[in-house]
Structures are given as C-alpha cells and as structure tokens.
Amino acid sequence: MQELQSTVNESLNLRHTDSITLKKRHDHYGEFQILRKEQLIISILKSLSKLESGDLMKINSLIKKTTAMAFSASLIISPIQSVASAEAIAESIPNLESDKLHFSGSDEQTITLITGDIVTIKKIENGKSVIDVEPADPNVGVQMYTIGEDSYVIPDSAIPYLAADKLDQDLFNVTQLIEDGYDDKSLSSLPVIVEYTESTASSVQTASGVQTKKEYTESTSSAVQTKKADPKGAKKVRVLESINGAALATSKKEAETFWNDITPEASQKAKPNFDHGIEKIWLDGRVEATLDQSVPQIGAPTAWESGFTGKGVKVAVLDTGIDPNHPDLVNQIAEAKSFVPGETVEDGHGHGTHVASTVLGTGAASDGKHKGVAPEARLLVGKVLDNAGRGFDSSIIDGMEWAAHNAKIVSMSLGGGHSDGRDPMSQAVNRLSEETGALFVIAAGNDGSEGSIGSPGAADAALTIGAVDKADKIAPYSSRGPRLGDGGLKPDLSAPGTGIVAARSALSRLGKGSYLTMTGTSMATPHVAGAAAILLQKHPEWNGTQLKEALMNTSKRLDYSPYHIGTGRLDVPAALNSTVRATGSLSFGFIQWPYDHAQPIQKTVTYTNDSDSAVTLDLQAEFKNTKGDAVPNGMLTISESKITVPANGTKTITVSVDPKLGNWGRYEGHLTATDSEGKQVAHTSMGIEKEDEKYPLTFNTKDFNGEQKVARVGIVGENMKPTFIDIYGTKTIRVAPGTYSAMAFLAVGGGTDDVSQVLVGNPEFKVDGPQTVELDARNAKEISAEVPKKTESKFRRVQYHRTIGDNEVTAAYMVGFNVNKIYAVPTEEVKTGEFEFLTRWHLIKPQLEIQFKETVLDDILEYGTTPLEGKYNLETVYVGKGTPADYEGLDVNGKVVVVDRSTKLKPSEYLPESKAQAKTALDAGAKLMIIVNYEDTEFMPMISNEPGNPRGTNIPLTVTGISKSKGDKVIAAARSGNLHLLVEGVPYSPYVYDLVDVHQGQIPENLKYKPSNNELVKIDTSYKSDSGTVAEDVRYDLRPYQNDAWGIAHSSLLQLPSERTEWVSAVKDTSWSHEGRVVGFPYRSWQVLQPFVTYEKGQKLQEDWFLQ
Structure with a gap:
C-alpha cells in the first residue's frame, strides 16, 4: 500500500x-x-x-x-x-477507456484444434481481427481461408483425412468453434464423436457408472470402456451404440499427442485411415432447443370425448429437463434421467417443461384450460440439453438410445445445423427406429429458408415437423426443404407452433406464473408427439412407421408446397377415425441434367386397410411445378386409378415419373385416395427436383513429376458461392454455365533435399460444356524475395483473393519450416471481377549458420532450445542415435554432436526421442546438437511444444535439424575424426524485413520481389527496458478486402533493451500493425498493439517502445 x-x-x-x-x-x-x-x-x-x-x-x-x-x-x-x-x-477509472486497456480474455480468444494447432483471435479496431496460428508442428504448413464471416484454419496434416471423408470440416471452422463455446477458456477438452469400423465397434462395451463432473470435457467416467485402448490424450465419455461410435473428450493440452497417435504418416496419394479402429471423426456439435387454442386446433378434445387421451402410453421428451413440481406434470412422470454431466433433470431453462406439458400436461394449474394433447400419457424425461438450452450431439444420441428402448414415442424439440441426413444424430434416428420400432418426432428447425432442415430432423425415419400459426398459415420461421444433398422431401407434417401457451418451469428465469407463451417448431413438435400417443393408445401394436404414415396421410391439406409444410397440418380426429393408411410420401429425388436418356423412376405406395371389410378407393394424382402449372402428359402416371384393399390387408400400386418430360425445376403434388362416398381417406405427398443446366467440371492435380496429389481446391463462380473440395488426384463436380475460379495449394517434392509448395489453378475459366481444369505444378515459377542484407525466412505466406459477382473468397497458405521453396503457376489476366495474388515474408538475419567445408548447411533451428551467440570453430563428433550408450568413451564437452533421427516412428514418438537426445547431449556437455533426418527433407526437430522464447521452457543447448543427404556427408566427415564446423549464432536479429508483394489481376511470370530501399519504409526502432527481460514482436498486414489479418505464427525475439532496423513494404492499400509483447515482466506480461496504418515509399521513421 x-x-x-x-x-x-x-x-x-x-x-x-x-x-x-x-x-x-x-x-x-x-x-x-x-x-x-x-x-x-x-x-x-x-x-x-x-x-x-x-x-x-x-x-x-x-x-x-x-x-x-x-x-x-x-x-x-x-x-x-x-x-x-x-x-x-x-x-473504476472513468477516463481510462475500455478499448485502450485490455485485460486477458477481454479482447482475444484461443482455440486449440484437434491437430494441436493453436489459433488466437484478437479483436481490434473497426470490427477487424488478427488471427495468429501457432502450428503444433512447425514443419507442417497451414491453409487458411475466409468464406463470408467464417474463417477456417486447416493444417496440411488434416487435408488427406478431409479428402477421404474421414474428418469433419467443422473441426476447423475457428469462427464457429469460438461462437459455439469450444474456445480454450470455455472448454479444456475438445469434444468429438468417433465412428468405428465394424470390427472395432463390436468390441465396445459399457459398464455401470454415473458422470458427475459439470463440464462435458472434464468427464473422466469409468463407466465407459472398450476392449481397444483409447487414443492417447483422449478419454471416452460415452459409448454410442446406435452409430457404432463413442464420444471422446480430447484434452487440448494433449491435442497434438492425440492427433499423432491416431494418424500414421498419411500418404499424399493413397486414402489414409485412422488408427485405433476409427472410421471417421466428427465435431461433437452443439444443439439448441429450437395451448388453449392450439390443442383444439388439431382436434385433440374430439379424441378425448371418444376416450382417447394417450392413457398409459409412454412418451419420452428429450429436452432441457422438467419442473417435477409443476401442477400440470407432478403426477405425469414415469422416469427421468439426465445425460448432462453435473446437472440433474430439473429444468433450469424452461423449454423442456413447456414442451412436456404440451404433450401431456393435465392443465391442473389452469382448471384444465391449458391441457396438453395427451393428458393421460406417461412422461419419460431425458435431459439432454443443459440449463442454458444447449447440448452436445453425443449427449443427445445417448439420450435417444435410452428413450427408444423405454418408450414408443420420442419427442425432440431440438436441432443442430442444416443436414443431408448423414450426420451422427440422423444416423442414430434411422438405426434406432429400425431396431426398436420407436417413432422419433423431431422439429424441422427455425431457419425459415429453403434447404434448411436441421439435424436430426433430416433423418429418413424421423417424423419431421414444421409449424403453422393459429390460422393454419405457414410460420415464417419454419424450416423448409428440400433436404440438402439428395433433394429429399422434408418436412413430413406441420402443427401449430406460434404463440403456444404451456407450463412454465419455476426453476427458470423465463416469465412469471404457471404458464408461458413460446413460439417455434419446438412447440409444434410436441403436438404431434401427443397425437401419436393418442393413436398408439388405440393401436398399441403399431410401430413408428405405421404411426408416421397414419399421421401424415390424414393431415389437413393446406395450400403450400409439401417441401415447405409436409403433407399438411396435423388432424387428430382424422388420424384416429381413419381405417386406411398409405405410404406417407414419395421422394423421387434429384435428377441430373440433361434428362434425354433418363429412365422412368418407379416408387410404390402401399395402402393398408385396418377394417374388417374390403374398401374400394379411387386414386387421383396431381403434380405441378412450383408455379402451379400442370406437368406434361405422361410425366407422372399411376399403375391403377381404382383399387380394392381387402379387409385387414394391403394393396400396392406403382407411381412412375418420366424425367425426360418437363423442364428443369421442382415438381410436387399429392396422390389422393377417396372412398366410395367420395370422402378423402388418405393422401401421399410427392416431389422430384430436376437439375437445371449443369456440366461436369473435372480437376486433375499433378506435382512436378506429373504424379497425382492431394489438394483442397477453392472454387468460386458467378453462380456459385465459395466452396472447397478435397480431392485425391482427380475429382468431378457439377456446375452451372458461367465464369469460375479454381485454385489450390500443392505440397510437392522438388528433388533431393527439397520440399516445395505451389499455388496452382486458373482464376478465370468459362463453363459452357464439360470442362477440365489442370492443377499442374509443372509450369510453376519460383517465388523469391531479394534484399540487400543476408536473411532467412522466419515466416512466409502465399495468399489469393477472388471476387466474381457477389461471391468472393480469400485463401492463404502459411508455409511450414521444412518447405525449401515456394512457387506459383502464372495465369492470364482475369476479365471478370477481381483477382489478387500476394506473398508475405518476414526475414531476419540467419540465427544459426553452420559452414561445412565450402557449403553453408541448410539447417532449421529447433523450438524450445537456446540459440548460440557468437562465432565458433567447433570439433564435431558423431554419436549415432544419441543414447547414453552411444556417448561411452567419447569426449563431447563444448563440441558439436551429430545424431540420427529414427525411421518409421509415428509423429507422436519423435518429440520424446528428440527430448531424450537433447538431454543426453546436454549432460555430456555438448554445445550444439545436429539431428540428421531419415529422409531428404529439411525439418525442425521438436524438443518442446513451445517456441524458442523466454518462457522458461528452453533447454540450455542449441539444437538444429538437417536433411539426410547433407547429414550423411557430415557424418562421414565426423567419423574421420577430424571435422571442425564454423558456427555463427545470432539469437536476436539486428534487422528485419516485413515484405509483401502484391499482384493484381493475375499471377505474373516474374515472381522475384527485389525492392530497393526507396520502395521500403525504414523504421529505426529502440526497444527500451530497465528490466533486462526479453520481448517478442509481430507485424500484421491487412488488405482492404480482409476483416481478419493472418498473423505470423513464430514471433521474432527481442533482447531488452536493444536497437533494430525494420524495413517494411510500402504497398498501396496495405495496412500494417506492429505488436510488441514484453515476456516475463516482473509482475505480469503485457503487450502493446499499434493501430493499423499505411506507409509511403521511402519514409524514414523512428519508434521507441516499452518505456518503463
């Protein structure tokens, strides 16, 4: 004080x-x-x-x-x-504005990827951000791109698994990961779902036990075991038998260990497989929770008058839990279970209580006014969403498995992102429906746009529910079909979802009193679940498919597309009184253009007569385009227009669509069955989507030798939003006529001791027929920077930006340390939209130069070691694998030791080997250790996961790595017993070059950047300090089209105090921001971030930093 x-x-x-x-x-x-x-x-x-x-x-x-x-x-x-x-x-200091003084966590967020790469996003001025990427392995390059508001960071090590459809791309959407709460501050582990191969899945078994930790990612439950050991760095949270999988919590501190343990060296040619019997890895996604007028609207009171109240039928509600003391529900609960670690079944959110009471609330708190649809049904409560209304896919799948084995009807007013029906939750719905006969009634979602059906409502077996208002008008928020991917016909049915009054949980902060009004497809879904309970009371022998058909067939027809509202609005009395059922819907799928040779598509409709008398039905099909125009004659036909269905029997007809007829677009309609009195008894919705004019677009990737390569290709066009596809050598997609751009980064070998990276592609080509784009590295030109002083690259980034019409994409590649050269293939100048190509360098004085005979070795200084300072002439000794036994009888004190890197080790095994080699060398008194690679590529050996900075992790030994071809020569000379190496170490560079070379419209033939001093800005910088500590700095560059500046992963080190000359490119419309960070400050580390500024050529400036 x-x-x-x-x-x-x-x-x-x-x-x-x-x-x-x-x-x-x-x-x-x-x-x-x-x-x-x-x-x-x-x-x-x-x-x-x-x-x-x-x-x-x-x-x-x-x-x-x-x-x-x-x-x-x-x-x-x-x-x-x-x-x-x-x-x-x-x-507490009013004039100390919050945006001038930022405390840890207030302006930056960090996310550790499944690969161990660490991404930090810092918010800066004007809504912009800087994104720093620190690779888990600095030898591995990183691809970065922005589509819309989402930024992706994908290390090269993940590309082969993405291309093989073994890995979920959502694991690398850093914008969405942080928005959904996967950041390192929120979660200490990354939750994933793994699907196993069949042989592995059969070995999965469960034991008894209960999770008690609050955080999903902290769960260490011994309840879940497998006969096959879990990957290192991961703990199994729960077994998901329905998808032959499991939920894993992968420790972020051990993320690199986990990734290396499951990934053998992935070939760039052959499709790789994960170890540990893992077939595919998904992000364990976030899922969110999406009556006095609505219950009569669907006719439930009429069913009650007939004695059908759902009595005794068990309905499972998977949601946020329940208020067990609410008067409407207090006597309704048969069983309850929480699948949210650390939370009981009590509903601290309110959504689950509202939904449950819509299904089967007694209305006791309102004298029966707000009674649910099936007030005498029995409730099974599965809490799968937490008190904030959010949950993980794996918790929901676990709850689904429990519910399907204990109830015939499962109500799920929740959902994740848009889906094609192949995601883990949708898979679980299909398998559990088939295995148990349960009916899953699932909300369509609240997106409101076409093609927005969410997971798990996208599942084939789900009864997917849209919403209408009290006037039977489609709700604007109700998600619509068709289903992504195959154009499937969804949703299946609709029900009231707007302004629904139902029980309020007294445990939540929503509303007041006993009831609450809510809106959404979440509210529509329980109406249908309650109706299913009523129907099941009358037909207890029915399975989920039969219930689904009956509810769909008897709905009230509305004047909307079946792709928007399903077969119609739920009608309980009609479903209860009907004795005829039919197939609920017919989806004829998605038909590729052209249709000249397309064959007729046939589907069957089966009519079931549940009465004791035969029934004669007249069948009439109506089929129109989206404008309401009738289809050409013969496009849709039915095999019979009048049928007789025997008592307690079935009759099947065939419905055919001829795709050759009719123009492109969507066609939809209904097949209606009427009885002998002209009464409609069943209707089946139908739909088909015919592709507009599209052509095959084929990509072929080739390296310097003409061999196929793995690539992630970025595509954008005037009629196509930006997308990235992963390919092995060749792949074909379909696109509409128009102008397109396709670019890709290829890792290629350039010969002995040479790993190269090449930007290939064509930024502008026309598609008006079948087209092939050659992504061929053989015509590439080397990209280089030449400056007056001797330098080495500390950081390199290759980047492009393409805009065509309203669509744009920015992609960049952060070059790994083992990449010797970078290239790009020259292109023609674009005539449509904008194209920009740039290269970014951060150059410093070489930190370690080792002269061997007449050659300076291409070496890479290791992370986590102490750089040498000064010039030395050092005797050199070869010590084999660098084990203690290899040092016996050798004097290496103050000398260079040369060791071999082992072959055929998994990536996870190299770090322990390097650490052990370094410790042994240090104990023996060595001054410098050179690790020789087992192959002809440069590499940075890893001693620790920390950069070589003053965070206390450095070992007092300099370690570097060289390729096998150069290393073999050094070893041979060392074995002669008379090898001295001239070594110069510069731990802190006295000068730096921050360069950017920008080309507009094309990639030119000449990619050599040789700026004169007059083209650069010279900044004489003084870094002040009286603390004698060390700092690090980074300079961010930003182009006008960027909201995110991609940061240098490896900061430069600064000795405090020190002077340094900094040369910066003065390129039109390029902004720069300089950040300095004092590390190990006596009380706490701190950083200074300069606002983004632009420079003029030839400026000479002076800066003073870190005054204390």
Missing part, C-alpha cells in the same frame, strides 16, 4: 503535458504519445496485482485521484495474465 500511495502522489504532482514519446512521429498519420501519468497508471495496476482482494477496498480514494489521466488513442496495452478484479479496476 505504501508503494501504491507513493505512485499516486507522484502522478498528482505531474502536469498533464509531461510526456515521453512511445510511438513514432511523422506527417502520414500524426503524432502518438503516451503520457508519463499514464505510465504511472500502469505502475498502479502492477501494484494492484500484488494486493490481496481485501486490500482493494482500501484504495477507492486513490483510484478516484487518477480519473483525469487517460491513455493515448494510439495504443492498446494488454496484460497477458489477469489479476483479481482487474476488469473492475479498469471500470
């Missing part, structure tokens, strides 16, 4: 104009200063970090004295480690 009092008193004695320059001064963007008083605020905050929480109460008056002191608008100063009540402290 005395130190703090002294600091504040000092601040009060200073004039407001007392200042020292922190930033540069020049005409281009004015003068930026930080006041000495503001420095004292930093001192105050540092003092606060040492106080106990109780001491904070003693300093209110001191804080008030500092309110006149404000930070300069030029900076963001961010402590890296937060202190107790830090944000409250900032708020």
